[in-house]
Structures are given as structure tokens and as C-alpha cells.
Amino acid sequence: MTKQDQPLAAPEIVDREQFDDALAEQVAAEKEVTRHNDRVAASRRRLPMVEVDDYAFTGPDGPVRLTELFGDAYLLVVQNVMFGPDWDEGCPSCSWAVDNLPADMRRMSDEAMAFALISQASIDKLEAWRAKRGWEHLWVSSSGTTYHYDWGWTQQNERGEEVLRPGYSYYLLKDGKPYLTYMTTARGVEAVxxxxxxxxxxxxxxxxxxxxxxxxxxxxxxxx
Known part of the structure; x- marks a missing residue:
């Protein structure tokens, strides 16, 4: 059985009044979640920021610095896609996350946000996977830099093995310097x-x- 096969189990069938009552209770609970999320977002906007090295990544056309990923924007969202140097394909869940991106990325640029993908694999591997997936997003390689290690996107486990993490980094360009203002990994990526x-x-x-x-x-x- 796959997700394409409709399950036999289904919610209880009730009359309209019972449904409306149950839905109202659910909506009330969700409003509390929304209010809490607003409080969390408010605290996020009050986070300090830290200066980040202007790393020299490798893009499809050669070297590209972190500051250049901003383009004409002053905000930058980076998706850190798990794609190890010895991998031949990108992480399935990370790839699924890229597939979830807005169909029209101009909506981000309208808000002064640039977007880019960063992975450890060589640019040739990244470009091959990008073409296979049909993505148009800028994807750069951190190979030859310490970016993934400096910011915890690649760590060592207790056995000394390298473990990659997925997630998003949010940057602000201020006076020509890049600053990290927020980052999230694990289930923190689900919000987007x-x-x-x-x-x-x-x-x-x-x-x-x-x-x-x-x-x-x-x-x-x-x-x-």
C-alpha cells in the first residue's frame, strides 16, 4: 500500500452541529498557536547578529563570494542542502524542500530577499543534480572553504564520522559586510x-x- 491508495480508516461521521462545535474548538487551539508564534517571531526580530567571513564559494561561473549572493538585495536566505563531497546525489529530504520553494521567486526579491543554495559537493555535482531536478536557483559549492564546519552544518559524531545537517541561514548585508541574524535546522525548517x-x-x-x-x-x- 502506498500514499496513492486511499485508506479504509476515516474520521467519524457526525452532523453539521457536531462538526461545527469540534472545528470551533480546534480553531481556538490554533489561534493560541498563532499568538505564540507571533511572540516567538517578535523575539526573533530582537536577536543580535554576528559578522560572517565573506567566504569564497564556487558557482557555475567560477568564484562567488557570500556578499555577491545578495545581488541587489540586502537580505539573503540560504538553504544549506545536504550533499556531501563523496555523494552522487543530493539528500532526498533536502531536495523535497527545494521543490517546496515558491514557484515565483520574484516574490522574494520584491521583499529585498535574495536566495541561494549552498552544499559541500563539487560544483559539477551540484549542477548535474540541479539540472536533473529542473531547479533554476543559484547553487554554490563550499568545497575548499570552512563554511560548513564553522557554522555546524557539518559535524563529527561520537565515532568521528562527518554528519551533515540541513537548514536555513538568514543574512543581512550591512555596510558591505555579511551578518548572520538567524539560523535553523532539524524540524525548524518545516515552517517554510x-x-x-x-x-x-x-x-x-x-x-x-x-x-x-x-x-x-x-x-x-x-x-x-
Whole structure:
């Protein structure tokens, strides 16, 4: 059975009055989440910032510095895509996240935001995977720099093995210098994944094995 097969289990059928009452209770709970999110966003806007080296990455046309990724904007969003130097393909979940990006990225530039992808693999590998996925986003390689290690996107586990992390970095260009104002990894990336948010609001949720769902609800391995 796959997600394309409709499950036998389904929500309880009730009359309109019961549905409206249950929905109103759910909406009230979600409004509390919205208010809390507003408070968290307010504290995020009050974070300090730290200056970042103007790393010399490698782009499709040669060297490109971090400050150049801003283009004409003063804000920069970077998706740190897991793609190790010895990998032949990009991380499936990171690739899915890129697929979730706005269809019209001009909406970001309208808000003075530039966008770029950064990975450790060579630019040739990145360009091949980008072409295969049909992406138009600028993707640069951090190979030859300490970027991934400096900011924890690549770490060593207890066995001394390198472990890559996915996530987003948010930068501000001020007086010609790049500053990191915020970064998030793990489930922090979910807030900007619209498909995941849509899935959360369907009857069956994401159908992942960690979710608290009713008996009989379909669930599949999260990274299967």
C-alpha cells in the first residue's frame, strides 16, 4: 500500500452541529498557536547578529563570494542542502524542500530577499543534480572553504564520522559586510515547507510513523 491508495480508516461521521462545535474548538487551539508564534517571531526580530567571513564559494561561473549572493538585495536566505563531497546525489529530504520553494521567486526579491543554495559537493555535482531536478536557483559549492564546519552544518559524531545537517541561514548585508541574524535546522525548517503544512491539515496528516494518529491511520517511515 502506498500514499496513492486511499485508506479504509476515516474520521467519524457526525452532523453539521457536531462538526461545527469540534472545528470551533480546534480553531481556538490554533489561534493560541498563532499568538505564540507571533511572540516567538517578535523575539526573533530582537536577536543580535554576528559578522560572517565573506567566504569564497564556487558557482557555475567560477568564484562567488557570500556578499555577491545578495545581488541587489540586502537580505539573503540560504538553504544549506545536504550533499556531501563523496555523494552522487543530493539528500532526498533536502531536495523535497527545494521543490517546496515558491514557484515565483520574484516574490522574494520584491521583499529585498535574495536566495541561494549552498552544499559541500563539487560544483559539477551540484549542477548535474540541479539540472536533473529542473531547479533554476543559484547553487554554490563550499568545497575548499570552512563554511560548513564553522557554522555546524557539518559535524563529527561520537565515532568521528562527518554528519551533515540541513537548514536555513538568514543574512543581512550591512555596510558591505555579511551578518548572520538567524539560523535553523532539524524540524525548524518545516515552517517554510508549504506541502508539509498542507499535509498537516488533511485528515491523515503527514502519514509519518512518529505522528500521534488514530488507530488505523496510514503511517510510513519518515525517511523511507
Amino acid at each position: 515547507l508549504p506541502v508539509a503544512q498542507f499535509m498537516d491539515r488533511t485528515a491523515y496528516g503527514r502519514q509519518q510513523d512518529w505522528e500521534d494518529s488514530p488507530e488505523g491511520w496510514p503511517q510510513y517511515p519518515t525517511y523511507g
